[in-house]
Every structure is written in C-alpha cells, then in structure tokens.
Amino acid sequence: MGRLEGQVAIVTGGASGIGEQTVRTFVAEGARVVIADVQEERGHHLAEALGTQTSFLRTNVAEEADVAGAVDHALAKWGRLDVMFNNAGFGGVGGPIDELDMAAYDQTMAVLLRGVVIGAKHAARAMKPARRGVILNTSSVAGLQAGFGPVVYSAAKAAVAHLSRCLAVELAEFGIRVNAICPGVTVTNIFAAGMGLSGPAADALLPRIDAALANWAPLGRSGQPADIANAALWLASDEASYVTGQAIVVDGGLTAGRSLEEFGQRLAAAMGLTPEQWQAMREAARGAGR
Numbered sequence: 253m254g255r256l257e258g259q260v261a262i263v264t265g266g267a268s269g270i271g272e273q274t275v276r277t278f279v280a281e282g283a284r285v286v287i288a289d290v291q292e293e294r295g296h297h298l299a300e301a302l303g304t305q306t307s308f309l310r311t312n313v314a315e316e317a318d319v320a321g322a323v324d325h326a327l328a329k330w331g332r333l334d335v336m337f338n339n340a341g342f343g344g345v346g347g348p349i350d351e352l353d354m355a356a357y358d359q360t361m362a363v364l365l366r367g368v369v370i371g372a373k374h375a376a377r378a379m380k381p382a383r384r385g386v387i388l389n390t391s392s393v394a395g396l397q398a399g400f401g402p403v404v405y406s407a408a409k410a411a412v413a414h415l416s417r418c419l420a421v422e423l424a425e426f427g428i429r430v431n432a433i434c435p436g437v438t439v440t441n442i443f444a445a446g447m448g449l450s451g452p453a454a455d456a457l458l459p460r461i462d463a464a465l466a467n468w469a470p471l472g473r474s475g476q477p478a479d480i481a482n483a484a485l486w487l488a489s490d491e492a493s494y495v496t497g498q499a500i501v502v503d504g505g506l507t508a509g510r511s512l513e514e515f516g517q518r519l520a521a522a523m524g525l526t527p528e529q530w531q532a533m534r535e536a537a538r539g540a541g542r
C-alpha cells in the first residue's frame with residue numbers, strides 16, 4: 253500500500269522540475285494529483301503519461317480565481333483535498349536595488365508570495381471541514397542566506413518560510429499541518445527559464461548545469477528533483493504527523509557552513525606558507541592538545 257494511498261493532492265508548478273517529480277512520486281505512492289501550472293503543453297503531456305490518477309488544469313497561482321478553481325476541481329473530481337503543495341515559482345525580477353522595476357517586483361511577489369497565500373487560503377477552505385490536511389510551501393536556501401538568488405526572490409522565499417510557521421500555528425487546531433521545504437541548488441529548468449529558454453532547449457542544458465553544480469555542496473553532487481520530492485512525500489505522509497511549522501532544508505549541506513580546508517588555505521596564503529609548510533603545520537596540529 254502506498255504512503256499516500258487514496259489521498260488527493262494539488263501540486264502547483266507541477267509540470268516541470270521539482271513539481272513534476274513530486275507529481276510522479278505522489279502518484280507512485282497512491283495519490284491522485286491535480287497538476288496546476290501555466291505550462292499547458294507540458295502539463296497535459298505529463299497527465300496523459302501518468303493516466304487517470306492525474307488531471308492537468310491550467311492555473312496561474314497569481315490569480316485567485318485560478319487557484320480556487322484548482323481546489324474546486326479536486327473536490328468535484330475526487331471529493332477531497334489532502335495535500336496542497338504550493339510550489340510554483342520562477343527567478344523573478346533581478347538587478348541592483350536602485351534600478352528595481354516596481355511592476356516586475358509586483359509580478360514577482362504575486363507569484364512567489366501571493367500565490368502561496370492564495371494556495372493556503374483555498375486549501376484551508378477545503379481542509380478545515382475535514383479537520384485534516386497538509387500544506388507544503390516551497391521556500392529556498394535563498395530565503396535563509398544571501399547569495400542564492402535575486403534579492404526580491406530571496407525576500408519572498410524568506411516570507412514563505414515564515415508564513416508557513418504562522419499558518420502552522422493558526423491551523424493546528426483543525427488538524428492541518430503546514431511546512432516549508434527549502435531546496436538547495438537543484439537541477440531544473442528554473443535557470444534556463446531565467447534566460448528565456450523553455451522546452452527541449454531548456455532540457456538540453458540540464459546535464460551541463462548538473463556538472464557545473466556537482467561540487468558545490470559538501471555532499472559532492474548537485475541536488476535532484478527527487479531529493480526534494482522525497483522530502484515532500486515524507487512531510488505529506490503520516491510519518492510526519494508530528495511535524496508542523498518547520499522549514500526543512502534539503503541542500504546537500506550547502507548552508508551548513510564553509511569548508512575548514514578552504515579557510516586554512518586562505519590563512520596559509522596570507523602567512524606566506526608553501527603547500528609543504530602548510531601540510532607540515534597540519535600534521536603538527538594533529539598532535540596538539542595531547
């Protein structure tokens with residue numbers, strides 16, 4: 253029996269990357285899933301490939317009527333909503349703060365923060381009467397530390413993590429758990445989309461992005477959509493029934509800290525040590541403190 257057997261989920265941004273893999277994982281674990289995304293061709297294609305356990309609905313998360321429609325669609329088709337994964341996103345507006353285009357700022361926040369708020373609002377509407385449910389929101393390591401995304405994106409992702417804590421407390425009495433997931437750098441089309449690429453042109457870049465990011469995180473490989481989908485599965489399942497109000501980081505150790513080796517090498521260079529002298533100093537340090 254699957255870990256989400258008989259349950260119904262909505263995955264926004266479900267046509268690509270983390271969302272697509274989560275749809276596949278949830279379906280494999282017995283859930284029926286509404287794929288809610290603006291990418292119609294890709295969304296329909298995925299729903300056709302996965303069969304009657306899925307349904308694609310064109311949904312712009314920035315539009316309340318669209319998200320309300322996705323929730324109504326799940327209720328009308330399958331009679332319940334157990335899991336709402338507010339995952340849709342994009343890089344949004346970039347550039348220096350003193351040149352920020354405020355219309356682009358509004359559009360970015362409309363997707364990354366307003367979209368999550370709307371998703372939580374309509375999920376709670378469906379879940380409160382059932383007195384059970386799980387809301388998952390995709391935040392990011394960019395919401396925890398600077399340097400992993402544009403500033404507006406990063407601020408929105410920080411807000412998503414805190415929104416999740418606040419909603420977890422508000423909705424706990426209704427048996428609804430709310431958590432955020434903070435992916436590290438994960439190999440998806442989000443980077444190509446930021447360059448205006450989509451479809452096969454974006455897919456073709458994935459192996460190169462994978463290789464370029466492989467050694468960044470301490471675990472020595474880049475993050476894959478399945479890494480995040482597996483965390484979403486655990487948080488959605490009853491195995492996490494005592495977990496709420498958390499921002500779960502899945503990043504291969506990227507935000508755990510810096511390498512002591514790198515620090516040491518900088519120090520050695522500042523002290524004018526040769527690699528051999530540095531090595532000798534390290535050997536001597538092994539005996540220190542005895």
Ligand SMILES: NC(=O)c1ccc[n+]([C@@H]2O[C@H](COP(=O)([O-])OP(=O)(O)OC[C@H]3O[C@@H](n4cnc5c(N)ncnc54)[C@H](O)[C@@H]3O)[C@@H](O)[C@H]2O)c1
Nearest residue numbers: 265268269270290312313340341392435437438440441442
């Ligand atoms: N890939 C990473 O390194 C990374 C890291 C941290 C967080 N994230 C977050 O993960 C989430 C998923 O991104 P991904 O990496 O899988 O990228 P992706 O581009 O593969 O998938 C994002 C999906 O969201 C959809 N989308 C965008 N705007 C939408 C809107 N207004 N309404 C509905 N759907 C919309 C896109 O069509 C796409 O299918 C995003 O919230 C992103 O910010 C990604």
